[in-house]
Amino acid sequence: MTTLTDRPGSVLLVVDVQRGVMAASVDSERVVATIAVLVQRARAAGVPVVWVQHSSDDLPLGSEAWRYVPELVAAAGEAVVHKTYGDSFEDTDLEDVLAARGAGRLVVAGAQSDACIRSTLHGAFTRGYDVTLVTDAHTTEDLSAWGAPPPQQVVAHTNLYWGFQRAPGRTAAAVPSDEVDLAGTRD
Template sequence: MTTLPDRPHTALLVIDVQNGVVDGSHNRDSVIANINTLVDKARAEDVPVIWVQHSDDDLKRGSHSWQYVPELVRADSEPVVHKLYGDSFEATELETLLADRGVGRLVVTGAQSDACIRSTLHGAFTRGYDVTLVGDAHTTEDLTAYGAPPPEQVVAHTNLYWQWQSAPGRRGGTVDTGDVTFAAGD
């Protein structure tokens, strides 16, 4: 249903599953296992897998914290989008990569639920993409000391509100790993 013409394909986005981002995050190991399941499925179905990697003062490019977790292995043919902002589209080549692949629908995984995941969901949606969030394949750290709800509530709330996201010509949605399909109409 995307509003982007001639974009029948789907891509899997793996956002910021970096050592310094997910260390100590809620359900870290099961989230990474679910992302691995999705990466394997996407590769088996020739669906583009696009990796997104954040840099900032705490995630210095090239540092251990900046590296993707060792449990996830990117294939050489899979692009990496380097970003400085929460929204994976902002000041990056992501839109060009997706356009070149005819992608109008995104399946989103990664971290953090209440930051880069939400920013990218909304960034993609406002740019005309259909956007599916994988509800058991994103996570966040515990920010209750700063007044945030516990991480399991942040994840649950993100899943809840994205499940009903819609606008003219495009839609959001939340599914679990076992229910992900990469067919554009799903």
């Protein structure tokens, strides 16, 4: 029910599953494996996969830390969006990539739950997209030494929070990977 009426399609958006990010994230092996299954399912269903890749002082462009984890490789023809801000739409070509694919609905997975995932979810939602967060396919690092809750609580809170988002003409959902309808006919 996106407000982008000329875009009935869905996209699997894989955000920042990069070596440096995942090395610091909790439960990263399980999350990567879950995302890998989602990517396989999306490809099999003909749902486009769009990859987002962050660069910063901690993730210098082209560095080993900046590269995607080896378990997840973009296939020929799959878009890779490069960003420098938390919101994957901010100062990137993501909007054009999604428009070219007719996507009005995003299924979101990746890292970090309390930063780029949350920012991208909100960015998409405020731009008129329907957005589904895959509850068992995102993670974050432990920032409790700086006052953040433990990472498992961050993930749980992100799932809870996103499951209750509402806005006119748009839908939001928080759904486990085995219940995600990638094509968007249910959720």
